[in-house]
Structure formats: C-alpha cells, structure tokens
Amino acid sequence: MEDVTATLSKPALKIGPYEVDPPVVLAPMAGITNVAFRRLCREYGAGLYVCEMITARAVVERHPGTMHMMAFDQGEYPRSMQLYGVDPKTMREAVKIIVGEGLADHIDSNFGCPVAKVTRKGGGAALPYKRKLFAQIVRASVEAAEAAGVPFTVKFRIGIDDDHHTFLDAGRIAEAEGAAAVSLHARTAAQRYSGKADWSAIARLKEAVQTIPVLGNGDIFTADDALRMVAETGCDGVVVGRGCLGRPWLFGELEAAFAGRPIPEGPRLGEVAQVLRRHAELLVQHDGHDKAMRDLRKHMAWYFMGFPVGSELRRRFAMVSSMDELDELIGQLDHEAPFPADALGPRGRQGSPGKVTLPHGWLDNPDDDLVPEAEDMHSGG
Incomplete structure (x- = not known):
C-alpha cells in the first residue's frame, strides 16, 4: 500500500x-x-x-x-x-x-x-x-x-x-x-x-x-x-x-x-439476514408492501454472495412476496456462517466492453453546441 x-x-x-x-x-x-x-x-x-x-x-x-x-x-x-x-x-x-x-x-x-x-x-x-x-x-x-x-x-x-x-x-x-x-x-x-x-x-x-x-x-x-x-x-x-x-x-x-x-470483521450470515430484514422494513415504509417486496428481490443475490445458501433457498428468497415469508426463510439460514473472503470483490453488473452507440456525425465537431434529443428518458437511468 x-x-x-x-x-x-x-x-x-x-x-x-x-x-x-x-x-x-x-x-x-x-x-x-x-x-x-x-x-x-x-x-x-x-x-x-x-x-x-x-x-x-x-x-x-x-x-x-x-x-x-x-x-x-x-x-x-x-x-x-x-x-x-x-x-x-x-x-x-x-x-x-x-x-x-x-x-x-x-x-x-x-x-x-x-x-x-x-x-x-x-x-x-x-x-x-x-x-x-x-x-x-x-x-x-x-x-x-x-x-x-x-x-x-x-x-x-x-x-x-x-x-x-x-x-x-x-x-x-x-x-x-x-x-x-x-x-x-x-x-x-x-x-x-x-x-x-x-x-x-x-x-x-x-x-x-x-x-x-x-x-x-x-x-x-x-x-x-x-x-x-x-x-x-x-x-x-x-x-x-x-x-x-x-x-x-x-x-x-x-x-x-x-x-x-x-x-470491523465482516458480519456472519445471521447479521446479514437482519440487515436484509431492516432493508425490507424501510422499503415498505417508503413504497408500500407489494412494491417493496418486488424491489427487495434484486438485492438477494448480493446479500448472500459467497455464503453457503442452497440453490432452492436462494430461489425462494429471490421470489419472496411478504414479510412473513421473509422471516420464515431467514429462519432457515445458518446464522453462524462467517462472512466469506471471496465476497469482497466485484459485484453488480460488469458486462463486456463494446462500441459506444452515438448519434450520426457526433464526433465530427466537438465545438458544435446543438442540443441533442436525449432529454426524453425517464428518471432513474
């Protein structure tokens, strides 16, 4: 270092x-x-x-x-x-x-x-x-x-x-x-x-x-x-x-x-599960129950990355539809499983490099100040 x-x-x-x-x-x-x-x-x-x-x-x-x-x-x-x-x-x-x-x-x-x-x-x-x-x-x-x-x-x-x-x-x-x-x-x-x-x-x-x-x-x-x-x-x-x-x-x-x-040392799986549940509670407060449950699903793979969670249990977490079901699934985890050392690397989207799609003639003149058309996209990216 x-x-x-x-x-x-x-x-x-x-x-x-x-x-x-x-x-x-x-x-x-x-x-x-x-x-x-x-x-x-x-x-x-x-x-x-x-x-x-x-x-x-x-x-x-x-x-x-x-x-x-x-x-x-x-x-x-x-x-x-x-x-x-x-x-x-x-x-x-x-x-x-x-x-x-x-x-x-x-x-x-x-x-x-x-x-x-x-x-x-x-x-x-x-x-x-x-x-x-x-x-x-x-x-x-x-x-x-x-x-x-x-x-x-x-x-x-x-x-x-x-x-x-x-x-x-x-x-x-x-x-x-x-x-x-x-x-x-x-x-x-x-x-x-x-x-x-x-x-x-x-x-x-x-x-x-x-x-x-x-x-x-x-x-x-x-x-x-x-x-x-x-x-x-x-x-x-x-x-x-x-x-x-x-x-x-x-x-x-x-x-x-x-x-x-x-x-601090990384949390054990039981602590991660409690963080996940806290996340669910906050989402419900902001977006209501149904939207919160849908939103929570995409986070499951990230929370459990590297932990010994079986494929069937992972699948059920990824389809969770209620707080009661979430609690039932959390109860099936090995709460003492230590934080995995191999979970410290890249997470989220990575994808592959590729050619950037640009408007026709975009690279012709860097001093052109004509406003492009990209404003019509929705918030959130």
Whole structure:
C-alpha cells in the first residue's frame, strides 16, 4: 500500500459549504439508491449519500414518479440529488425549481452514463465530447444553484473510448464554470463496467484541476481499496457504487478506515439476514408492501454472495412476496456462517466492453453546441 498516513492526514473534503467526513460519497444507482437504501447505508457511517438520478425535464414537468423518487429521510443532511439533462435551459429551470422549493442541498450532474439508450441520443458519457454544450449546461446549472447557495458538482467518465478521451477538458471546463467538485469514474463509456478502472486517470485529473475537489470512482470494493485510491491518485474523496450492493455496512468499514481505526470483521450470515430484514422494513415504509417486496428481490443475490445458501433457498428468497415469508426463510439460514473472503470483490453488473452507440456525425465537431434529443428518458437511468 502507498502512504496511508498521508491519506489519513488529508484535509476534510468540502463540497461547497458541506464538510464530508469521511470523504465518501454513495454513487447514485438506478433502482438502488432510493431513500430506504440510503438510510440503511447512513446507519453505518457518515458521508454523502446521493439519491437516484432524476431527469431535468421530469422535474420541470413535475412527473409524479419523479417527485416520489426525490424523497429524503427526515434526518438526511445534506440532501443530495443527481440531475440528468442535455439542454442548458431545461437544466437551469430544473435547478431553479429544486433550489427555489428547497428540495435538495446539493446537486450533482450525470455525464457518465454509458447505456446505449442514452449515448445514442448524445447524452450521458457522450455529451462531454461537445465542449461548448457541456460548458453551457454547467454554467446554467451553477448560476441557478448559486442563487440559493447550493453546490453543483459534475460526474463524468474518462471518455467515449480509448480514441476519444474527454475527462481532462471536462474537469477544466467544470472548474472554470463554477462547479463545486468533479468526480471521475475511471473507465471509458466503451468499457461500461468491465475490466479494471484506470486510477492513473484520476491522478491526471487531480493535477489538471487545481481549485476544487476531485473525487475518484471505480473498483472500490473494500475499505483498503478506498485508502489505496486516495494514496495513489491524491484524490480528495471516493465515490462508491457497486461495492456496497448487498453490503451497506461497507460505509462503516470506510469510516473506520479513514479514521485510522481497525476495520470491523465482516458480519456472519445471521447479521446479514437482519440487515436484509431492516432493508425490507424501510422499503415498505417508503413504497408500500407489494412494491417493496418486488424491489427487495434484486438485492438477494448480493446479500448472500459467497455464503453457503442452497440453490432452492436462494430461489425462494429471490421470489419472496411478504414479510412473513421473509422471516420464515431467514429462519432457515445458518446464522453462524462467517462472512466469506471471496465476497469482497466485484459485484453488480460488469458486462463486456463494446462500441459506444452515438448519434450520426457526433464526433465530427466537438465545438458544435446543438442540443441533442436525449432529454426524453425517464428518471432513474
């Protein structure tokens, strides 16, 4: 490991007026980081917890489903929201609504989504290639947010593919236009979630962006990974996504690591089952029983990753339909089974690299500021 002492002695991460200690941010994940999951994670450690991605147009149109997604727990502060948009005017209007009605304390923006339905219309990770348009979006958003003292931050990827890197320009532009911080997922859009994140790009971005915090994202699956990223790259904080799937206690481990305390041992299966049940309770409170049970099912494989849970029991957990049934299934687990060492690696989607789908002629002129059509996607990615 690099110089961990230097890592632990770095000044506290500040995003606008907010001190983020430990310097850990939960990445917004579609269908995952709702108010229930965020509360579960927050019960283990401090940091900044970002809600699911919200589209600017849906905010302006006050789409009922989007307004429900913009819920925050009573004790959640600062309330952090990620906004997606491709049109400076729509982004400005959405930010005005959010800050004018006191709906969030921090707004992040998504310029890193690699999904084909987004990039084929010029959104997500495709957009920073259009430097003027990117600058206009950040400028409009910052101006609207600054009126209420709300920090606006920007997240992006290394670029479209290995031939079209955009991250250094994106970082400099975001800094120049008044962003409070930038985050880099150290993969290209072509990589999606496959392969390894290139942490050296985070170090290069940190060198290029001098006046605002730089956060690193990609392949943080353990507390040691987070310390190593900060030590190797000099970044000011870390953004954690897939590593916490089925492991909300990772935030407790991260808090201990950054405080220089011993990292707690992983929980036994019985403790994991109680976390799972707590997750179910919080989902029911937020979404009602039926939707909560449907939502919970996708988390089962992550919670039980590596544990000795038989295939039939796994199948039944993945089809659970009531709290009573959940309790009955939990009773059949081996509560003393220790946390498996092989469950500390990648989890969640990985997939394969592939060609990025872009609008016709997208790469012809990086200074074209014509607004693309990607705004019509729904909130949540």
